[in-house]
Amino acid sequence: MTLSKIFLLSLFFLISGSINAVTASANEYSDARTLVERSSMVFQRFQEDPNMTWFRDNVQYAKAIFIVPRLLKAGFVLGGSGGSGVLLSRDMKTRAWSYPVFYTMAAVSLGLQAGGEASEIILMIMTEKAMNSLLTTAFKLGADATVATGPVGTGVKAAATDILAFARSKGAFAGISIEGAVITPHTKRNTAYYGKAVSPTDITIGQKVTNPHADALRAQVSEKSKQTTIKVNY
Numbered sequence: 001m002t003l004s005k006i007f008l009l010s011l012f013f014l015i016s017g018s019i020n021a022v023t024a025s026a027n028e029y030s031d032a033r034t035l036v037e038r039s040s041m042v043f044q045r046f047q048e049d050p051n052m053t054w055f056r057d058n059v060q061y062a063k064a065i066f067i068v069p070r071l072l073k074a075g076f077v078l079g080g081s082g083g084s085g086v087l088l089s090r091d092m093k094t095r096a097w098s099y100p101v102f103y104t105m106a107a108v109s110l111g112l113q114a115g116g117e118a119s120e121i122i123l124m125i126m127t128e129k130a131m132n133s134l135l136t137t138a139f140k141l142g143a144d145a146t147v148a149t150g151p152v153g154t155g156v157k158a159a160a161t162d163i164l165a166f167a168r169s170k171g172a173f174a175g176i177s178i179e180g181a182v183i184t185p186h187t188k189r190n191t192a193y194y195g196k197a198v199s200p201t202d203i204t205i206g207q208k209v210t211n212p213h214a215d216a217l218r219a220q221v222s223e224k225s226k227q228t229t230i231k232v233n234y
Contacts, residue, residue, distance in 0.1 A: 028192035031084075032102055033213055035189075038069035039086050039100070040217045042120045045168065051152045055122070055166050064089035064125035064134070064204075065221065066183070068105055071119045071167075082106035084186065085121070087134060088221055089204040097218045098204040099211060102189040103134075105181055119169040121178070124150060130162035134183065135200045142179035 046052045059065065068085035086100035105121075125131050130145040141147045145162035152166075165178055191197050194209040202208045 026192075028189045032189045032193040035069065035084055035086060035102065036100055036214050036217055039067040040220055042067055042069045042122070043217070043220060045120065046122055046166065049168060052166065052168075054151045055124070059124060059221075062090070062124040062126060063092065063128065063131050066103070066121075066123040066125065066134070068121040068123075071105065071121050082181075083121075084189075085183075086217075087125075087200070087204070088218065089125070089131065095222075097221050098207065099194075099209065099214050100217065101200045101203045102186040102193065103183050104186050105183050119167045122166045123147075124164040124166070125162070126164060127162045135204070137185070139183045141181045141183065147179055 047056055064087055066085050066087045068083045071083040082105050085103050085105055087103060088100055089098045090096070091098070125134065127145070133139045133144040136144075139145070141163065147163040147165055148161040150164035150166040185200050187197075190200075190203065193211055194203070196209070198209050
């Protein structure tokens with residue numbers, strides 16, 4: 001093979017690799033936008049669900065919320081389960097909500113208990129311990145922080161735990177067991193959405209990046225979690 005052919009072949013692979021990288025980044029950005037929009041719809045459905053009264057009344061006390069628009073269960077007895085989600089945290093001084101951090105959530109079996117293979121999930125992050133764990137490279141529910149199913153209806157006292165989990169399946173309340181699930185930052189998606197490499201801490205605490213596309217979701221969560229005269233039972 002001549003030097004010219006080697007040069008042209010090398011150039012071809014270089015260009016192909018660049019195109020593939022740009023395409024992958026574009027796909028991650030598109031997926032991130034879709035996830036934010038679906039998270040907004042899920043949050044709205046939780047607000048409208050008559051079973052989610054406790055959630056609505058007490059979301060104002062959460063340090064953060066983690067929304068998974070679609071949690072899939074691959075097998076009824078034993079199988080992989082998981083989905084993608086966004087985390088929004090709150091500055092407890094200004095009460096402003098952060099821009100979203102993208103995560104994946106996976107486990108061997110998440111024990112969806114409503115007979116469905118897909119559920120909408122919202123986790124209420126109630127303690128600093130749980131919040132700090134979410135800002136690490138990987139976070140295991142039940143090991144790094146306690147988790148319990150959140151109460152439904154009204155006048156129900158929640159268990160003292162780090163995280164409260166709420167789920168809906170096929171339009172109805174769904175019981176769920178998520179202990180053992182691993183939550184991991186989706187680095188490529190965070191990079192694509194914000195245009196540069198950022199960590200969960202950069203997005204939430206440092207507030208180093210913004211994306212106007214998420215302003216609607218932030219405003220929605222902020223509006224529904226304003227302080228009221230309701231007394232929390234936590």
